[in-house]
Structure formats: C-alpha cells, structure tokens
Amino acid sequence: MSTEATHTGSATQAPNTDAPNTDAPNPQAPKTASKTADAIEAARAQGRAAFIGYLPAGYPDKETSIAAAIELARNGADVIEIGVPYSDPVMDGPVIQQATTEVLARGFKLPEVFEIVEAVVKATDAAVLVMTYYNLIDRMGAEEFARRLAEVGGAGAITPDLIPDEGREWIAATEKHGLDRVFLTAPTSSPERVAQIVSASRGFVYGVSVMGVTGARDQVSDAAERVVTAARGAGAERVCVGLGVSTRAHVEEIGRYADGVIVGTALVVALRDGGPAAVAALTAELTGAETAR
Amino acid sequence: MSAPAEETRKYRDHEGPYFGNFGGRWMPESLVAALDEVEQTFREAKQDPEFLAEFHRLGRDYTGRPSLLTEVPRFAAQAGRARIFLKREDLNHTGSHKINNVLGQALIAKRMGKTRLIAETGAGQHGVATATAAALMGMDCVVYMGSEDTRRQALNVARMRLLGAEVVPVDHGAKTLKDAINEALRDWVASVEHTHYLLGTVAGPHPFPEMVRWFHQVIGDEAREQILAMEGRLPDVVAACVGGGSNAMGLFHGFLDDPEVALYGFEAGGDGVETGRHASAITLGRSGVLHGARSFLMQDEDGQTVDSHSISAGLDYPSVGPEHAYLAEIGRATYEPVTDSECMASFEMLCRTEGIIPAIESAHALAGAARLSRSWGEDGEGKIIMINLSGRGDKDVETAAEWFRMLPGQENDPVAETETAENTGDESPSPAPETGVQA
Numbered sequence: 001m002s003t004e005a006t007h008t009g010s011a012t013q014a015p016n017t018d019a020p021n022t023d024a025p026n027p028q029a030p031k032t033a034s035k036t037a038d039a040i041e042a043a044r045a046q047g048r049a050a051f052i053g054y055l056p057a058g059y060p061d062k063e064t065s066i067a068a069a070i071e072l073a074r075n076g077a078d079v080i081e082i083g084v085p086y087s088d089p090v091m092d093g094p095v096i097q098q099a100t101t102e103v104l105a106r107g108f109k110l111p112e113v114f115e116i117v118e119a120v121v122k123a124t125d126a127a128v129l130v131m132t133y134y135n136l137i138d139r140m141g142a143e144e145f146a147r148r149l150a151e152v153g154g155a156g157a158i159t160p161d162l163i164p165d166e167g168r169e170w171i172a173a174t175e176k177h178g179l180d181r182v183f184l185t186a187p188t189s190s191p192e193r194v195a196q197i198v199s200a201s202r203g204f205v206y207g208v209s210v211m212g213v214t215g216a217r218d219q220v221s222d223a224a225e226r227v228v229t230a231a232r233g234a235g236a237e238r239v240c241v242g243l244g245v246s247t248r249a250h251v252e253e254i255g256r257y258a259d260g261v262i263v264g265t266a267l268v269v270a271l272r273d274g275g276p277a278a279v280a281a282l283t284a285e286l287t288g289a290e291t292a293r
Numbered sequence: 294m295s296a297p298a299e300e301t302r303k304y305r306d307h308e309g310p311y312f313g314n315f316g317g318r319w320m321p322e323s324l325v326a327a328l329d330e331v332e333q334t335f336r337e338a339k340q341d342p343e344f345l346a347e348f349h350r351l352g353r354d355y356t357g358r359p360s361l362l363t364e365v366p367r368f369a370a371q372a373g374r375a376r377i378f379l380k381r382e383d384l385n386h387t388g389s390h391k392i393n394n395v396l397g398q399a400l401i402a403k404r405m406g407k408t409r410l411i412a413e414t415g416a417g418q419h420g421v422a423t424a425t426a427a428a429l430m431g432m433d434c435v436v437y438m439g440s441e442d443t444r445r446q447a448l449n450v451a452r453m454r455l456l457g458a459e460v461v462p463v464d465h466g467a468k469t470l471k472d473a474i475n476e477a478l479r480d481w482v483a484s485v486e487h488t489h490y491l492l493g494t495v496a497g498p499h500p501f502p503e504m505v506r507w508f509h510q511v512i513g514d515e516a517r518e519q520i521l522a523m524e525g526r527l528p529d530v531v532a533a534c535v536g537g538g539s540n541a542m543g544l545f546h547g548f549l550d551d552p553e554v555a556l557y558g559f560e561a562g563g564d565g566v567e568t569g570r571h572a573s574a575i576t577l578g579r580s581g582v583l584h585g586a587r588s589f590l591m592q593d594e595d596g597q598t599v600d601s602h603s604i605s606a607g608l609d610y611p612s613v614g615p616e617h618a619y620l621a622e623i624g625r626a627t628y629e630p631v632t633d634s635e636c637m638a639s640f641e642m643l644c645r646t647e648g649i650i651p652a653i654e655s656a657h658a659l660a661g662a663a664r665l666s667r668s669w670g671e672d673g674e675g676k677i678i679m680i681n682l683s684g685r686g687d688k689d690v691e692t693a694a695e696w697f698r699m700l701p702g703q704e705n706d707p708v709a710e711t712e713t714a715e716n717t718g719d720e721s722p723s724p725a726p727e728t729g730v731q732a
Contacts, residue, residue, distance in 0.1 A: 139596025188326035212483035
C-alpha cells in the first residue's frame with residue numbers, strides 16, 4: 001500500500017483524526033515499501049491467502065521463543081506476530097494471558113522484544129510484526145519505539161487497543177520510519193469507522209472475526225466475511241482475519257474470502273505443550289505445507 | 294486563584310472525550326460502537342424531562358436524597374481551629390455515593406434495551422450498588438471482583454449474592470480492582486449486544502468520565518446549597534478521597550468554578566509513597582494509558598502497570614480519572630497522599646468523637662483535611678472545610694478491628710502506630726493490615 005493511498009479520507013470524527021494529514025511527511029516520498037504487504041502479495045501470487053502466526057515474545061524463554069518463531073516461518077507462515085507481554089491484556093483470553101503473565105513474572109523487559117525481532121528477521125524471510133498494547137509504545141515514546149523497531153528490521157506493529165482517533169503520534173512515527181501499522185476493524189464498526197480504520201492502516205487491516213477476546217473457537221463466526229467485505233468496500237487492499245482461528249478447515253474457509261488468516265492461541269498451546277517442534281507440526285498442518293523438519 | 298468573570302462555569306460544563314491532555318478512548322475497536330451508543334443515549338437522556346424526573350425520583354425516594362450536611366465540631370477540635378462539615382453520602386441506601394451513578398447508568402442501560410449489567414468492584418460498594426439496581430430494575434447482574442478483595446470485603450460479597458448478583462472472583466494479576474476491570478472488559482467485548490458495562494468511577498473511555506461525573510454532580514450541588522443555607526458562605530476547602538475519583542468529582546463539581554474554594558483530593562498513600570507501596574497515581578505523576586483513558590498511571594520504565602497498595606480496597610487502583618489528572622495539571626485542585634496509618638488514626642477519631650464509623654476510603658479524606666487544618670494553626674480560625682464522607686464503615690469493621698487489635702486472640706498484640714498525622718508517612722510499615730491483604 002503506498003503512503004498516498006493510506007491517507008485518503010481520514011478526517012471523519014474526533015479531535016485527532018485529521019492528524020495523519022497534517023503530521024505525515026510528504027506523501028510523495030514514502031521511505032520504505034510495506035514489508036507486510038509484500039509478504040501478503042507474495043502469497044497472493046501463489047494463489048493462496050497469507051498465513052500469519054502469533055507467538056508471545058520470550059515465551060517460555062527468549063531462545064525458545066526465537067526458535068519457535070523460526071519454525072513458524074519454515075513451515076509456511078508469511079507474517080509473524082511477536083506479542084509483547086503486558087500487565088493488562090484486555091483483548092486476550094486465558095491461554096495468552098497465562099503465557100504472557102509467566103513471561104512477565106520471570107522478569108521480562110521490553111528491550112528483549114527488539115532482540116527477538118532482530119533474531120527472527122535475520123533467520124527468516126517472513127515479515128515480522130510486533131503486537132503490542134499501546135501503553136508500552138507510549139512509555140518509550142512512539143518515535144523511539146518506531147525507530148528501534150525499524151532498526152532491527154521489524155515490519156511494523158499491530159495495536160489492539162489503539163484506534164485511529166488516538167493514533168496521531170503512532171501514525172506520524174510509523175510514517176517516518178516506514179513501518180506498517182495495523183488497526184483492527186470489528187463486526188460492530190460503522191461504515192464511517194471502517195473507512196477511517198482502512199485509511200489509517202498500512203500493510204493490512206485486521207478484521208476481528210468475532211466479538212470477544214483471543215482464544216481458539218470451534219467455529220468461525222459468519223461475521224468474519226462481512227467484516228472483510230466492509231473493509232474491502234472502504235478501499236482496503238489487504239484484509240486479514242483473526243480471533244478464534246484454530247484448524248486447517250478454518251484457515252481454508254477464511255482463505256476463500258480474506259487475504260490472510262491469523263492464528264494465535266492454538267500456536268501458543270502447541271508451544272506450551274510441545275515446544276518449537278509442536279509449533280512446527282501445527283503450522284505445517286494449518287498452512288497445508290510439508291513439515292520442514 | 295482568580296478567574297475572570299467571563300470564564301465562570303468553564304470547568305463545570307467541560308465535556309469529554311478530552312480533559313486537556315487526558316481522557317480519550319484508548320480502547321479496542323470492538324467496543325467503540327457500544328461507547329458511541331452509550332454516549333448518544335446519555336446525551337439524549339440528559340435532555341429528556343421524563344428521564345430526569347425518574348432519575349431524581351429514584352434519588353429522593355430510593356436513595357434518600359438529599360443527603361445531610363453534618364458539622365463535626367468534636368472531630369474538628371482534635372485537628373485544629375477550622376470548622377469541618379461532612380457531606381453524608383454514607384447515609385445513602387447501600388451505604389455510599391456509588392448508588393447515584395449506578396441508578397443513572399441502569400436507567401441508561403434500560404433505555405438502550407440492555408438486559409444485563411456487569412460491573413467491577415474494589416471495596417464492594419459499587420458492586421453492591423449495581424446488584425441493588427439490577428434487582429430493582431429486574432436485570433441480570435455479574436460483578437467482577439479481585440480475589441484479594443473478595444477476601445478483604447467478604448461481607449459485601451455476601452450482600453451482592455443476597456441481592457441476586459453473580460460475583461466472579463478474579464485471580465489474574467494483582468487480584469484487585471484493576472484486574473476486575475480487565476475481566477469486565479473481556480466480558481463486555483463478547484456480550485456487548487445485550488450487556489451494559491456499568492463502570493463505577495470517573496475513569497475509563499469516553500463517555501464514562503463525563504457521564505459518571507454527571508450522575509454524581511448532585512453531591513456538589515446539594516452541598517453548595519446546604520452550606521450557603523447554613524453558613525451563608527462557601528467553604529474555604531472542599532476535600533474528598535480519590536481512587537478512581539468519582540465521589541471527589543461529584544463534590545468538586547459544585548465548586549469547580551468558585552475560584553475562592555480550594556479543592557483537595559487525597560490519594561491512598563499506603564505505606565508511604567517513598568516505599569513504592571501506595572496508590573497515589575497523581576502524586577507520582579507519570580502519564581500513561583490504561584482502561585481506556587490517558588491519565589496518570591503507576592507504571593514501570595517499560596510501561597507495565599505497577600501494582601498499587603492500600604488498606605482501602607476502594608482506593609487500591611494504579612490510575613485515576615482523567616479529569617482529576619487535568620485538574621491537577623492545571624492546578625485547579627491539589628492532590629496529596631494519605632498513608633494507611635494517618636487514615637486509620639482519623640478513622641478512629643471520627644468514631645470516638647462523633648459516633649460515625651466512616652468507610653476506610655473516606656477516612657483518607659478525613660485525615661487529609663485534619664492535616665490541612667492542623668497545618669494552618671491559629672490561621673484556621675473561622676475557616677470551613679467540607680469533606681465528602683463518601684461511605685460508611687460497616688464493610689470495614691473487620692479490617693479496622695484487625696488494625697486496632699480488637700479481634701479475638703489479638704488482645705495482647707501491640708496496636709499499630711496510628712497516633713498523629715505528623716509521625717506518619719514514616720518508614721515503619723505496620724504489620725497489622727498486611728495480614729489481611731496478603732495472600
């Protein structure tokens with residue numbers, strides 16, 4: 001997605017929403033292409049939806065979390081989400097809460113995330129995003145967080161508790177450093193909000209498939225396809241769907257209408273119970289790839 | 294502080310989402326539509342004479358409004374020269390100010406067609422009030438409460454269950470108020486179609502800070518009228534305890550645009566701010582985002598929320614309502630910490646001098662006001678301090694009895710150090726409250 005395309009029609013509501021237009025650098029001169037968009041487009045060129053896998057940073061320890069993320073990429077993941085452990089993860093269900101609480105309890109510090117991203121970027125061809133609650137960005141400073149993420153080769157960030165209305169600083173920082181910023185759109189989002197979210201996002205738009213928190217579910221909500229259709233209608237070039245996705249059947253079903261499929265909790269369970277080898281096996285099963293081991 | 298005439302009512306009518314640099318909506322997109330619906334319903338309701346009549350009728354016939362304004366001369370004489378008046382929110386039905394906001398939001402929920410109320414609670418007062426409103430209006434009710442707090446406030450847990458509410462102990466994190474809010478938000482994301490999250494304080498995403506304040510403004514409006522009728526003048530100081538800050542905002546609201554009235558908010562100082570074991574987010578002064586609002590937030594260098602500590606479950610919260618952060622930043626209100634020891638000294642003093650057992654939360658305001666009066670010395674002569682006695686202490690009897698070594702088997706233990714306000718904020722963490730608080 002070009003920088004130009006990301007900045008159309010964002011002045012909708014709330015005091016901050018006009019900020020992307022005023023604060024962004026010259027839209028004629030984007031610094032970097034979107035790594036995440038490239039990864040999703042490469043999958044599209046192969047006639048399939050992209051596979052996006054989530055694992056928490058530092059779980060169960062730094063080395064194992066790097067090894068597990070590398071297994072994601074070796075077994076067909078196009079994009080990797082490194083989740084940053086946070087004290088108050090309101091969008092996460094029990095499995096991810098438990099994992100990230102353990103990581104925090106062993107003394108995890110934020111700089112570890114950049115080390116992990118760097119190691120995974122060096123070892124794989126996947127686009128590596130972080131998924132982080134916003135206060136961790138805010139405390140470091142949006143500009144400094146973006147600078148450090150770009151420095152280690154990160155593709156950008158997914159921010160589950162940041163809406164574009166409050167995103168002025170983060171949008172400016174990601175623009176400056178050529179990072180993707182993924183905002184979420186929900187089944188309840190109004191057409192005006194979907195338009196605002198689509199125009200503020202860079203890389204892809206995260207379609208929330210179900211009203212709820214992260215966690216494996218038996219069925220994919222029929223809301224998912226409507227979310228994708230709404231985002232496409234608002235001009236989104238890439239829409240990926242997550243929350244509740246846990247089986248190959250889900251991946252195939254969502255892959256028929258979305259540009260990417262996001263799996264988190266099921267992979268965290270695999271890592272918890274079987275280590276990186278189990279992550280490799282599950283990723284291969286979910287992506288339909290041959291196990292690379 | 295002097296304000297030019299044309300700027301009167303400049304604070305009182307302030308609407309969200311922003312209060313200076315604070316407030317906003319730092320929330321998952323999934324909840325934005327619900328927040329929009331709440332905001333729109335609230336704005337319409339405020340203009341609807343039928344809604345206003347029903348809200349006022351409930352306040353009068355159910356809550357027992359107006360609450361009294363009581364002068365407490367024997368308490369005041371222990372502290373200094375100033376006269377002290379208590380706004381008696383402790384006399385409301387359910388025992389605290391919380392019922393004002395709960396009845397208002399329950400009416401909003403009904404207006405939106407919601408059939409289920411969820412709430413977080415710390416001390417249990419907001420949970421009890423919400424369970425009460427749910428019973429009154431025939432709605433389902435689930436209250437999330439940190440498992441530490443269900444232990445500290447077992448009486449209120451039983452009250453909520455008697456009222457028909459489901460109480461869910463929350464075992465995550467510090468197992469206190471902030472974790473109960475996290476769990477309530479997770480519920481709401483999945484249940485928003487038929488459920489209203491009845492947030493209990495002036496924190497959270499827009500429109501909660503503005504709406505909760507509005508439902509509590511009756512406290513300040515009544516108090517202003519009452520003191521003018523009784524004394525023919527405004528108080529010199531208006532004081533309240535501040536956790537999330539709803540009782541303080543309700544009382545402050547009546548005096549925000551009276552520049553001659555100084556506003557004081559007293560935060561929970563726990564063992565002392567210098568020990569790190571406290572709940573004084575404003576005193577610490579670090580800006581951050583939590584639970585939907587930008588405000589002052591107790592956090593470490595990475596931005597992880599730091600656990601708060603207080604003998605008072607209702608003040609045990611690591612952030613504060615964004616409008617308080619704003620009033621602190623612009624200097625309109627002053628915020629100071631009060632330690633557990635100072636608080637309990639004033640708790641005891643009010644019991645013994647006036648025959649009123651306050652909530653431990655409210656005792657922070659008593660202690661802060663007493664400290665202020667004492668600091669004035671003879672200059673306090675003729676001054677008036679008004680304090681919001683936001684709740685009664687029935688729920689705290691066991692905690693207080695333990696603190697003062699009144700429980701069976703404690704008779705021979707030394708009583709915790711609670712002598713005067715001056716010798717507190719000290720280095721000696723009193724062992725008494727710890728046993729009741731720790732796992």
